[in-house]
Amino acid sequence: MTTALKPNLARCVWTSALFAVIAMLVAASVRQILGMDPVMQWSTLVTVAYIFGAVGFVVGIGGFDYWWPWIIGKDIDPHDHSQHGAYSWRDYFKFNTDHKVIGVQYIVFTFMMFLVGGMFAEIFRSELASPGRQLLSDEQYNALISQHGTIMIFVFMVPVFAGIGNYVIPLMIGAPDMAFPRVNAVSFWLLPIAGFTLLSSFAFGSFDTGWTGYPTLSEQSPFGGTLFQIGVIIAGSSSIATAVNFLVTIVAMRAPGMTLFRMPLLVWANLATSALVVAATPFVAGAMFMAMFDREMGTNFFTIAGGGSAIAYQHIFWFYSHPAVYIMVLPGFGIISEVIATHSRKPVFGYRAVAFSSAGIAVLGFSVWAHHMFASGMASWLRVPIMVSTLLIAIPTGIKIFSWLGTLWDGVVRLTTANLFALGFIVAFTIGGLSGVMLAVVPFDVSITNSYFIVAHFHYVLFGGSILTIFAGFYHWFPKVTGRMYNEKLGRWHFWVTFIALNLTFFPMHYQGLMGMPRRVADYAPEFGWSNTLITIASFILAAGTLIFVYNMIHSARHGKPAGANPWGGLTLEWMLSSPPPVFNFPVTPRVIGGPYRFGEEGARHAIIPEAQPAETEKVSA
Amino acid sequence: MKVLPLAIIGTVIGVVISVLLIVTRTLPVRASEQAANIDYLYIFFLAFSGIIFAIVTLFLLVAVYRFRARPNDQREGKNVHGITWLEILWTAIPFVIVLACGIGGWYVLAKDDVYAAGQKDGQKIHIVGYQFGWKFDYLNADIALMEQDELVVPVGEPIAFDLTSNDVMHAFWVPAWRFQMSTLPTQTNYASVTPSKIGTYDVVCAYLCGVGHTGMNSAVEGSIIPKVRVVSAADFETWVAERKAEAEQADQTTTAEAA
Numbered sequence: 001m002t003t004a005l006k007p008n009l010a011r012c013v014w015t016s017a018l019f020a021v022i023a024m025l026v027a028a029s030v031r032q033i034l035g036m037d038p039v040m041q042w043s044t045l046v047t048v049a050y051i052f053g054a055v056g057f058v059v060g061i062g063g064f065d066y067w068w069p070w071i072i073g074k075d076i077d078p079h080d081h082s083q084h085g086a087y088s089w090r091d092y093f094k095f096n097t098d099h100k101v102i103g104v105q106y107i108v109f110t111f112m113m114f115l116v117g118g119m120f121a122e123i124f125r126s127e128l129a130s131p132g133r134q135l136l137s138d139e140q141y142n143a144l145i146s147q148h149g150t151i152m153i154f155v156f157m158v159p160v161f162a163g164i165g166n167y168v169i170p171l172m173i174g175a176p177d178m179a180f181p182r183v184n185a186v187s188f189w190l191l192p193i194a195g196f197t198l199l200s201s202f203a204f205g206s207f208d209t210g211w212t213g214y215p216t217l218s219e220q221s222p223f224g225g226t227l228f229q230i231g232v233i234i235a236g237s238s239s240i241a242t243a244v245n246f247l248v249t250i251v252a253m254r255a256p257g258m259t260l261f262r263m264p265l266l267v268w269a270n271l272a273t274s275a276l277v278v279a280a281t282p283f284v285a286g287a288m289f290m291a292m293f294d295r296e297m298g299t300n301f302f303t304i305a306g307g308g309s310a311i312a313y314q315h316i317f318w319f320y321s322h323p324a325v326y327i328m329v330l331p332g333f334g335i336i337s338e339v340i341a342t343h344s345r346k347p348v349f350g351y352r353a354v355a356f357s358s359a360g361i362a363v364l365g366f367s368v369w370a371h372h373m374f375a376s377g378m379a380s381w382l383r384v385p386i387m388v389s390t391l392l393i394a395i396p397t398g399i400k401i402f403s404w405l406g407t408l409w410d411g412v413v414r415l416t417t418a419n420l421f422a423l424g425f426i427v428a429f430t431i432g433g434l435s436g437v438m439l440a441v442v443p444f445d446v447s448i449t450n451s452y453f454i455v456a457h458f459h460y461v462l463f464g465g466s467i468l469t470i471f472a473g474f475y476h477w478f479p480k481v482t483g484r485m486y487n488e489k490l491g492r493w494h495f496w497v498t499f500i501a502l503n504l505t506f507f508p509m510h511y512q513g514l515m516g517m518p519r520r521v522a523d524y525a526p527e528f529g530w531s532n533t534l535i536t537i538a539s540f541i542l543a544a545g546t547l548i549f550v551y552n553m554i555h556s557a558r559h560g561k562p563a564g565a566n567p568w569g570g571l572t573l574e575w576m577l578s579s580p581p582p583v584f585n586f587p588v589t590p591r592v593i594g595g596p597y598r599f600g601e602e603g604a605r606h607a608i609i610p611e612a613q614p615a616e617t618e619k620v621s622a
Numbered sequence: 623m624k625v626l627p628l629a630i631i632g633t634v635i636g637v638v639i640s641v642l643l644i645v646t647r648t649l650p651v652r653a654s655e656q657a658a659n660i661d662y663l664y665i666f667f668l669a670f671s672g673i674i675f676a677i678v679t680l681f682l683l684v685a686v687y688r689f690r691a692r693p694n695d696q697r698e699g700k701n702v703h704g705i706t707w708l709e710i711l712w713t714a715i716p717f718v719i720v721l722a723c724g725i726g727g728w729y730v731l732a733k734d735d736v737y738a739a740g741q742k743d744g745q746k747i748h749i750v751g752y753q754f755g756w757k758f759d760y761l762n763a764d765i766a767l768m769e770q771d772e773l774v775v776p777v778g779e780p781i782a783f784d785l786t787s788n789d790v791m792h793a794f795w796v797p798a799w800r801f802q803m804s805t806l807p808t809q810t811n812y813a814s815v816t817p818s819k820i821g822t823y824d825v826v827c828a829y830l831c832g833v834g835h836t837g838m839n840s841a842v843e844g845s846i847i848p849k850v851r852v853v854s855a856a857d858f859e860t861w862v863a864e865r866k867a868e869a870e871q872a873d874q875t876t877t878a879e880a881a
Contacts, residue, residue, distance in 0.1 A: 131843065138833040210830050216807055217790040217832060304807040310791065311806055344689070346699030350709050375793060375828075376804045377785075377811030387727055391720035398716040399709070401678060406708070408685040411699035415690065423682060430678045434671040437720060441727035444667070447660045447800035450793055450828035511648045516797030518839060520830040525841035600701035 007062025007083075007095050019056025020049035043223050046204075047296050050230050054193045062095035063186045084181070085583035095189065097181035098583060099170050102188050104481065106163025107474075109188075110156045113195055115546070117151035120144045122543055127522055129536040131529045141522040142208035143224075147198065149211030150228060154235040155195045157466055158324065161331035162187075162242045164473050165270045167481060169246065171574035171581060172264050174255025174590040174607065179248040183241050190238035194231045201227035210520060212321070215291055215302035215313050229292040236285045239327075243277035246270050255573070255607065257592035261355070262606075264572045264596040265348060268355040269334025272362040276323045276330070280366070284320035287313055314376060318369040326365045328462060330358055332469030333400055336422045339472045340407050342570045343419035347597040349406030350399070357396035364393045371439070375446040383442045390440035397433055401426060411599075416568070417491030421472035424499045428464025432457060435510065453513025459506040471498070471549070478553070479567045483579040484560030490552040497545030504538035571606040572596050628684060632677035640672030653819040653852065654799035659730045661800070666726060670719050744780035744814075747773075751785070751792035751805035754834030755847060756825070763862045765869065772848035773825065775817055776858035782814045792838070793828035796850055802828055822849040 003010050024045045031039045058064070062083070070076050085091070085098045092105055124144045127135040136144070166184065170177055178184045201207055205222025213232075218225050250271050254263070263271075290301040291313060300306025302313045333354075341348045348354060367389040370382050404426055413419065435457040439445050448454070471494075478486050508531045517524050524532065566575040573590055574581070590609045598604035644665050652661060689699070746761040758773050759766045775781055785794060787805040795802040796815075803813040825847055827838035840847040853861065 138836060142830070142833065142835070208832065214791055217830070220790065220832060304789075308808070310808055344699060345691075345697070347701060347703050349702065350704040353704070353709055353713075375802050376791075377806060377809060384728055384731070388724050391724050394720050395713060395716050399713055402712040403709075405678065405681050405685065406704075408682065408689065410702060411685075411689050412691045412695055412697045413686050413689045414695075415686070423686065426682055427679055430675055434667075434674060437723060438664070438667040438671070440720075441663060441667075441723050443656075443660050443727055443730040444663050446802050447657075447797075449802060450795070451797075514648045514650075516650050516795075516824060516826060516841065518795065518826050518828045521836040521839065521842075523836050523842050525824070525839075526843060527841075595703075598701070600698040 007060070007065050009061070009093055011062075012057050012060030015060030016053040016056040019059070020053035023048040023052035043226065044296060046223065047226055047230070047292075050197060050227065054190070054197070054230075054234055057193050058186055058189060061189045063182070063189065065095075066182060083185075084177075095185050097177070097185050099166050099178045099181065099184060100481075100581065102184050103163050103165075103167025105188050106159055106166055106191070109191060109195070110160040110163060113151055114156045114160070115550075116199070117148050117156060118543060118546065120148040120151070122539060124148070124522075125536045125539045128524075128532050130533060131524060131526045133523055136522060138522060139205075139208065142210075142520070143202070143206035145520055146207050146210050146228070147202075150198055150207075150232070151195070152462075153211055153324070153328070154232055155191060155198065157328045157462065157470075158239055159191055159235070159242075160470055161270075161273070161328070162239070162246075164335065164470070164477070165246060165266075165331060166242075168477060168574060169267055169270055170249060170253070171577065171585060172267055172572050173250065173253060173258055174573050174586060174592065175249060175253040176585050178245050179253055180245050184245050187238040187241035187245070190234050190241075194235035194238065197227050197231035197234060201225075201231070212317060213288075213291065214317075215294065215308075215310055216304055218291055219295060219303060221295075226292055226295055229288040229295075233285050233288050233292075236281045236288075239277055240281045240285075243274035243281070246274040247278065250274070255586075255590050255592050257607070259592075261352065262592050262595050263355075264334075265337035265351070265354055265358075266331070266334035269330045269332075269337075269358050272358040273327050273330045276327050276362050276365060280320045280323040280327075282320075283316050284324075287316040287320070290316075311373075311376060311378060314373055315370070315378070318372045319366075322369040322372065323362075323365045325458075325461070326361055328466050329469070330361060332425075332466050332473075333358065335469045335473040335476070336404060336425055337407075338570075338572070339418050339422040339476050340404050341597045341599065342476070342568050343416050343422070344408050344411035344413045345569070345599045346407050346411030347595070347599055348403065349409075350403040351595070351597065353399050354403050357399045360396040361393060364389055364396070368393060371445070374442050375449050387440055387442050391437060394433065394437050394440075401430060401433070416475070417486070417488060417495055418472050418475035418568075420492065420495040421468050421475065424495060425465065425468035425472065428460055428468060428499070428502065431507075432460030432464050435460065448513060450519055451513035452509045452517045452519055455519050456506050456509035456513060459502075459509070463502055463506065468498075471495075474549075474553070476568070477574075478556070479563030480574055480579050480581070482557045482560070483563055484556055484558075485563045485567060486556040486560060487552050490548055494545055494548045494552065497541060497548065501538050501542040501545055505535050505542055508535055571598060571604075573607050576607065576609055628681065629677060632680040633673055635680060636673030636676030638672075639676055640669045643668045643672060650797045651819070651821075651823075652798070652800075653817060653821065653823055654796075654801060655816040655818045656734045657798075657800040657818075659733065663726055663730060667723070674719075744782060744816075745775065746782045746784070747775075749783055749785045749794055749805065750788055751794065751827070751831075752788040753790065753832050754827070754838045756794065760862070763866075765862065765865045767865070770846060770848065773850040774858065774861050775850065775852055776855045777817050777820050777852050779855065780814055780816045782812070785811045785813065790831050791829050792831045795826040795828040796823055797826065798823040804829060817852040820852050820854060822851050825850050 027045055027048045028039055083095055083097050086101045124141055201224030204224040206224040207221045207228040209218045209221055250267055293299040294301050294303050300308045302308040302310055337348050370378060370386040371390045374383055475491055512528055512531055517528050563579050565578050588610050590607045592607040594606055596606050748759040748761055750757045755770045757769045785803050785805040787807045791804055791806050793802055793804045799815050801815045803811050824841040837845050838847055839845055840849045
């Protein structure tokens with residue numbers, strides 16, 4: 001076979017093009033037959049080209065190379081592992097069914113998207129550095145803030161946790177891989193398409209509606225608005241597929257002896273998150289489809305002229321997008337439990353309470369969506385119940401914060417970079433949580449909503465919260481993934497620069513919002529001049545801190561000290577394997593004999609890996 | 623170090639932080655009767671937030687210092703998996719706090735529900751948001767202003783707004799009134815406010831509404847959006863009379879032209 005026929009990125013080029021062209025021809029023919037004018041309506045043709053080009057990409061990368069013969073009834077080898085595991089760097093650019101390879105693919109790709117989204121933020125922060133207009137037109141400004149939010153949420157924050165979970169969870173539960181390795185690979189390869197779709201919308205005027213994309217403003221967007229909707233649908237599909245995969249893996253593939261209450265808390269957190277994703281994400285996909293049909297097919301779900309309802313979109317959108325906030329932070333809570341317990345040599349304080357609080361947050365998370373809409377004129381009776389449920393979420397969240405403090409107490413606290421990020425997270429997330437309680441209270445919320453106070457709140461939750469947990473996780477498992485240690489000194493620099501700069505960036509925004517500065521504006525009252533200058537400078541420092549991280553990771557992955565199997569003395573299963581772990585993980589299925597955090601217990605173990613029997617070894621390598 | 627003294631120290635530091643936050647007064651001028659209760663809620667939030675933040679941070683710092691690992695420290699932490707009474711305590715205390723927040727919020731909402739339809743007395747004003755400005759119609763006085771005309775309201779009298787939009791979602795926000803309401807196409811929202819202080823206040827569009835959103839804020843330099851003007855009852859009467867006279871004159875001119 002020539003390269004162009006094998007499943008790889010080169011084949012993607014022509015399969016995507018082929019699918020796109022066929023779809024455009026079909027669409028044009030339908031328009032011709034129905035007598036629609038003009039037949040070559042370019043926006044319709046580009047829309048179908050993007051959607052079916054995405055399918056073509058999945059075909060090209062190899063998503064159907066196994067499924068298609070099976071569907072048509074050809075003989076297939078169910079033990080075909082030719083696409084499994086990475087033996088050279090090239091394997092990371094291919095359709096790979098190894099959860100560890102997919103995890104790395106996820107993490108590297110989403111982190112690149114984080115850099116892109118961050119770069120957008122630095123550009124519009126430059127515009128905001130002083131009063132008046134200097135740099136950007138209104139169109140450019142609105143496009144950049146919208147791209148910043150969308151990229152960060154849909155192709156960084158949600159999927160990066162899927163990446164970390166992908167790498168770590170099968171190892172933690174003693175499984176050879178995820179339950180559906182090919183679905184897993186497809187869900188990863190959907191992400192670069194989602195990222196490409198969102199970013200390529202710049203070629204079509206981008207979109208200017210913020211990441212929320214409310215109609216009827218979204219109906220006025222240039223064609224880029226349709227690509228925003230397609231991009232979110234693709235990212236959402238990826239997210240749903242991964243969540244189903246996590247659910248089945250965690251429910252069905254735990255090693256013998258791994259009872260629910262012996263699962264590491266990261267696994268608990270991902271179980272709760274995956275349930276949320278499966279139940280909630282279809283709503284955002286539905287909202288996006290309806291809004292896209294309104295734009296491209298002339299339906300009237302939300303349009304004014306056709307008698308649609310603009311507020312209906314908000315309800316459906318937030319029914320996903322509030323749970324999405326927990327989707328973006330619950331797995332981070334799991335990471336923090338792992339990091340603090342391991343680096344402080346102490347069992348997680350109140351393990352069951354922490355585990356149940358994840359479940360509690362997931363359940364309550366469904367009943368709070370309308371707190372984004374207190375000032376939208378929704379049904380007025382709904383406000384008090386939503387306020388109450390929103391306030392109640394503070395309780396399980398508080399339990400987690402206090403339990404982590406309890407974990408530190410009487411421990412032996414090692415200030416590794418991973419642990420520093422976990423500790424910084426506790427402080428920053430407490431601030432974000434407290435402003436969240438304030439915003440839950442209806443009369444206060446409506447006096448301040450859509451202001452910079454909101455921007456401050458959700459950046460404390462998502463940067464001070466999620467992103468610090470992501471960094472903690474990166475540092476914690478870096479030795480496991482690469483087999484090498486990162487540079488501690490650079491890591492500490494990264495932490496302190498990030499932590500100080502994030503507070504200087506986001507804390508003054510509370511003040512701006514209270515004083516009446518609305519969000520998503522390119523200019524503001526002169527009185528906010530000095531605070532905006534400070535914020536912009538601090539945001540540049542924040543970016544510089546991230547560059548330290550990038551250098552540290554790239555340099556250490558090649559030149560770091562060899563890490564050995566278990567540099568942190570962790571007790572969970574992934575630390576019982578070599579770094580990086582063997583392609584098929586465990587040579588023999590491990591047996592779990594106790595809880596995951598039995599620090600300080602004489603001779604205690606979480607699991608044992610029985611001596612490999614020759615027969616079993618053969619079976620695995622076959 | 624015992625835990626209780628630390629909690630007390632944390633509380634004291636927290637009270638100091640809270641008091642500092644409260645006295646620095648990062649709130650705009652208070653110009654409506656409803657604003658007072660909202661500001662009291664905010665002060666209550668700051669009070670417990672400062673204390674919780676101080677306790678969490680203090681415990682974290684003390685734990686990190688006191689239980690820090692020495693170089694090549696091979697010790698393990700204490701094998702404690704939980705203390706039930708403590709866990710009950712730190713579930714119960716936040717519960718009480720959020721309960722207080724909920725009751726406070728509910729009370730303020732019930733006392734002056736500024737978002738209920740059907741305000742009985744006072745001025746009734748119809749607001750239409752459009753790209754990019756506001757248009758005000760005085761229903762009692764039977765005055766329809768032009769687009770971009772300033773909003774003038776009497777002090778001390780409740781004003782019932784009903785809000786809608788011609789095109790996309792906007793939000794009518796007067797920070798000095800602690801008052802915000804969205805305007806949506808296809809729907810009418812209701813809100814009321816009682817201005818309590820004579821003066822001019824900024825009118826801000828709080829919801830992203832397109833390319834002109836930035837300029838839809840009277841506080842931004844170069845904006846054509848007028849501020850809201852709160853005047854005495856007598857001045858308001860005069861203003862209404864003037865507007866009516868203007869309208870009649872305009873009518874006559876049109877009639878004359880037509881003739």
